[in-house]
Amino acid sequence: MKKFAPLLLAAPLAAMLSGCISFGGKPPKTPFLSLQAAEQIKPGDVQTAASGTTVTVLFPTVPHELATVRVPVHQGENAVAYVKDAQWVEAPPRLFARLVGDTISARTGRPVLSYRQSQIDPGAVLSGELRRFGVDADTNQAVVVFDALLVQGDDATKFQKRRFEARAPLAEVKPELVAAALNTAANQVAVEVADWVGK
Template sequence: MKTPLIVLMASLPLAGCISFAAKPPPSLLTIQAQSAPAVGQTQDSARGKAIGIQVPSVPQELATARVPVQESATSIAYVKDAQWAESPAKLFARLVSDTLTARMGRVVLSPRETSINAGDMLSGELRQFGMDAARREAVVTFDAALIRDGKPAVEKRRFEAHVPVGRIDRDSVGPALNQAANQVAQQVADWVGR
């Protein structure tokens, strides 16, 4: 009985040295809307048109917290030590929501709230949200689908923004993708608001 206890006691110091998960990066990336709703501002769908925004679908390379780099037409890598705080699709949907509220005065509803008063409905696919190594730029491409309230037709439109970067590394990709995402969100807001 003493032998197993000795083995157990000897292995305890090693327990703190063993890790089965990847080491987290020093910080996580996020994006912020350049046009955001004012704090304390009440939104009322009786006075402003409502719109439901769905979290966009994404291709597999964006279904991760890592930042993709398109190296060639058939090769994708990821930026070392760059990781999003949450999925790019959720970050982008929130950015579009804030931009639509601030720029167009729209009452933006989450997917759960759309059963109350859907109004218009915006969905789509976030096709690119990463870096292009050959062109050394951040690229955001969103294929939007809009159903306007009371109309049976679906409007589709592609939005895209490119922002040049000097280097593709952890420190430069966040600001460049934030700028590109805001450009796309503003284009979407102008299209929805017309």
């Protein structure tokens, strides 16, 4: 009986501790938000490329307000709040870079590589800064502003920089409506970026 005593004591102790210990934060009241590329390559499509024709899409840098999974709301010139109960499934730079990469691949036919894949042959490298990715409360719009930097080939001294901006109307600041409007604006930017990169 003695060797079973620790097990008998462990069960009540675990039950007591379960009320004190919490793993992870509380889930949001609404589902996590995500982005979906309107244009994607079809399952089973095989892409081949000559050296230098691939595109590497890096995660864009972001200002502090976007270094979170929350959705910023700009009010006036200097005030920033966040959409209540809205949370991205992962950081905006990752979501945006993946959407842009999918769109480039679908529209141009050029294989798009991640940073690790690009060690073999980076081709053109697309980076930049995602400056705005949220809501403009003054105009009731979702806003995406991306300052893109494109380096073609191995010569990093030759590059192009261009600002892309898109807005989508927003009837009400609710998580699901904000996500849909930002998805629309992000896809518009991605199409313009893809056409620019594909030239």
